[in-house]
Amino acid sequence: MLRSPAAALLRRLAPRITGCSGEAGSSTRRTLPPYISSSSFLARFSSTPTSSPPPSSVGARDDEAEDDKLPGSSGDSGARLSISVDRAGLYSPPEHSHEPSSDSDLVKHLKSIINFRSGPISIAEYMEEVLTNPQSGYYMNRDVFGESGDFITSPEVSQMFGELIGVWAMCLWEQMGQPEKVNLIELGPGRGTLLADLLRGSAKFVNFTKALNINLVECSPTLQKVQYNTLKCEDESVGDEKRTVSKLCGAPVYWHASLEQVPSGFPTIIVAHEFFDALPIHQFQKGSRGWCEKMVDLAGDSSFRFVLSPQPTASLIFLSKRCQWASPEELEKVEQIEVCPKAMEISEQIADRISSDGGGALIIDYGKNGIVSDSLQAIRKHKFVHILDDPGSADLSAYVDFAAIKHSAKDASDDISVHGPMTQSQLLGSLGINFRVEALMQNCDEKQAESLRTGYWRLVGDGEAPFWEGPDDQTPIGMGSRYLAMAIVNKKHGSPVPFE
Secondary structure: OOOOOHHHHHHOOOOOOOOOOOOOOOOOOOOOOOOOOOOOOHHHOOOOOOOOOOOOOOOOOOOOEOOOOOOOOOOOOOOOOOEOOOOOOOOOOOOOOOOOOOOOHHHHHHHHHHHHHOOOEEHHHHHHHHHHOOOOOOOOOOOOEOOOOOEOOHHHHOHHHHHHHHHHHHHHHHHOOOOOOEEEEEEOOOOOHHHHHHHHHOOOOHHHHHOEEEEEEOOOHHHHHHHHHHOOEEEEEEOOEEEEEEOOOOOEEEEEOOHHHOOOOOOEEEEEEOOHHHOOOEEEEEEOOEEEEEEEEEOOOOOEEEEEOOOOOOOHHHHHHHHHOOOHHHHHHOOEEEEOHHHHHHHHHHHHHHHHHOEEEEEEEEEEOOOEOOOOEEEEOOEEEOOOOOOOOOEEEOOEEHHHHHHHHHHHOOOEEEEEEEEHHHHHHHHOHHHHHHHHOOOOOHHHHHHHHHHHHHHHOEEEOOOOOOOHHHOOEEEOOOEEEEEEEEHHHOOOOOOO
């Protein structure tokens, strides 16, 4: 049953379709798949839509110069001296070639790091360079989201996702006592679609939108510009200072490179959707000599390859920490373990901020509530490719270890509580997605209705949509059970909706 205050907030959402980003299939109307029962909600809904993934290091060379003639020797009759020169201790620069190289700037950069160190780099360092290298990183100079990009996220699927995250945020704001100022922080906002839908959906709740200071944690200059446009931002003068304001709600908007740069002092609402999955991970493999870190090195033909570190690495300290949170039975079952130190660090930062300022965080991502074994993947143009293929041209991501996030947050502060994870389907169902989709479909045309049905299934369904009659390669795949949601809140606010 949809509970108050979520039900009350949901009824007042703007009853219109702002965009239908799911693919349209057959124009034939079909009833919604009965994934979550909605019969008890329908009478309380509003409607009126208007639109629409072996070590190789250069060894020393022994070069010999034999039978060299001494200066001034007489050739045939002169004495000969055989000289052997050991150059093992000398620097041997790579051979220079005037042939053009087909390697990208990022590939050249990665190879130069490995060559300079005369050995492999960690997968975490490889990921960090590939995704966020300032000059050539995957996220830094392009818009990678949506049908024309490499992958689609939930906010791009349907406006309902952002609207219901807005319901969650407003419920938390009410639990905090409706503070006059609150920091709304999104980690890794992508195009800004989630936040834009959140703001449009909450437009009627003036006291909430008036309280917002919007803070976007984004390191990509290109995506910052996209977010600026998506949020309909404008620069305005306030006295001698200038500030950026979103015309969707009139709230000031600020960009930061990290969560630590966001000013503290106000109650905080943090949203992190598909943020943790892109953080760099370390991979460890169990062998005859214990746990060894998996690394990236160069093969003899100068291509990238995976190797095992021949000696212990500094990141073993994070593996040790992660293993302390696992049971012996859990560790016995796995041959590989992925550890994300950055996720641990950011979870601690979230807990510290919520502990001191009040508020809460909602984390939604694909992952597991336990040890993650071997999940690293690369996606290009909506297809899986090899992780080491053409670095910088594909997205790299890994399953999120929700258990590690939970333990990291709890270890950081005694003043916070951690709730979940629950599936995305459970989260959106409890927040009222069935109510919302029925309301939006009241006055849809055929194309909009098909898009809503498709978007609904992608958000809460499991596997392939049973109602699909379009092309097989466009069959909607449900994310409802693959994505998990977790909340971290200050204990004084009680349990957040819908984790009660």
